[in-house]
Amino acid sequence: MRTINICNLKGGVAKTTTSINLACNLAEMGKRVLLVDNDKQANSSQFFDRHSYEAPGIAEVLTGKAAIQEAVQQTEFPHLDILPANMNLLAADKEILMDETVPQHEHLKRALAFVDGQYDFAIIDNAPDVSMSVINALTAGDDYIVPVKIDRFTFDGVDIMVDTANQVRDNYNPRLNFCGCIITSYRFNDVNRTGAAYLANSQYKMFQTKIHWTPKVDEASFVGKPLREYSPRSWAAKNYREMAEEYLEMIQEAK
Ligand SMILES: Nc1ncnc2c1ncn2[C@@H]1O[C@H](COP(=O)(O)OP(=O)(O)OP(=O)(O)O)[C@@H](O)[C@H]1O
Ligand SMILES: [Mg+2]
Structure with missing residues (x-):
């Protein structure tokens, strides 16, 4: 099983949208996928x-x-299971900090080891913070991907996220690999063009794929459908397919 973190300290940059659509696309390609909701807001869990x-x-x-095997649930989509979240994650975060029997950062890694052979990929939808559960997710991860939405505050968020992951x-976790930032909610305007050019010339690795803005994303979340089902011809559906392919090529080349 290969574990991918979708993370950014900044909120509302499409971490959940990216986690869901990457998970659904990999599952559609026949991969066995576990989506891990690591956010007390539980948007991925609500979606499914x-x-x-x-x-x-x-x-x-x-x-x-609870054992991870008891907590994982099937979704309505073939090959796609979810480990759901709720507000209890807030208290759990504090409890982990006090428990001295297991290293604080290793709880998720140890739990995922129990389902290692059952999935090809675990995709972790992280909360927009650096809580103990996010540190746990990065410790358990093989890869991390940082979705970015271009605005004035984009660059601070990426700097802090990459610094945290480096720590x-x-x-x-020496094997933690940065796959790159992926631009989301991309629009054809000056701010986006300038921001994308700035990122392309920055020190950070970027996905070639950009996810375009479309009202279909909000609509799809209301009906709980991935973009490839809700609006297969939309730009964003096409972009998320390309992203899954780009990711698979990237890890293939790294082998
Ligand atoms: N490509 C897109 N086009 C249009 N709207 C989008 C797109 N991607 C995401 N959105 C919208 O932006 C909002 C934030 O997206 P999302 O919930 O995925 O972000 P997030 O990073 O997970 O947020 P949080 O930090 O709160 O967890 C949502 O309303 C979502 O529908
Ligand atoms: Mg989210």
Whole structure:
């Protein structure tokens, strides 16, 4: 199993949209995918209609109250399962900090090891912060991808995210690989053109694919469908397909 973090400290940059569409596209290609909702906002869980307080989720897994196998649920899509989240993740984060029996950063890595053979990919949809659960996700990861939406504050977010990931790589997880930033909600205007050119010339690796802005993304989230089903001919559906292919080529070349 290869574990991919979708992360950015900045909110609203399409981490969840990217996690969902990458997960659905890889599953559609026949890969066995586990989507890990690592955000107390639980947007990925809500998207797949798997948000609840009745069943165990990532909070209970991180704190050892449930086994990951009990908490994972199937989605309506073939080959795609989800480890759901809810607000309990807030308390779980604090509990991890106090528990001295397991290294604080290793809870998720240890849990994912139990389902290693069952999936080709785990995709972690992270919260927009550097909580202990995000550090856990980076420690468990093979790869990380940083979605960016271009505005005045884009660049600070990327700097802090990459610094944080570098610290995790240096201290806990030497195999953590930066796949690059991917521009989301791209529009044909001066701000986006200038921002994209700036990023292309920056020190940061970029995906060639850009995800274009389309009202279909909001619409698709209301009906809980990935873009390839809701609006297969939209730019963003095409872009997310290209992104999945670009990612697969990238990891193939690295082998
Ligand atoms: N390509 C796109 N075109 C149009 N709207 C988009 C696109 N991508 C994302 N959005 C919209 O932008 C908003 C934020 O997206 P999303 O929830 O995926 O971001 P996020 O980074 O996960 O946010 P958070 O930090 O709160 O977890 C949503 O309303 C989503 O529908
Ligand atoms: Mg999100």
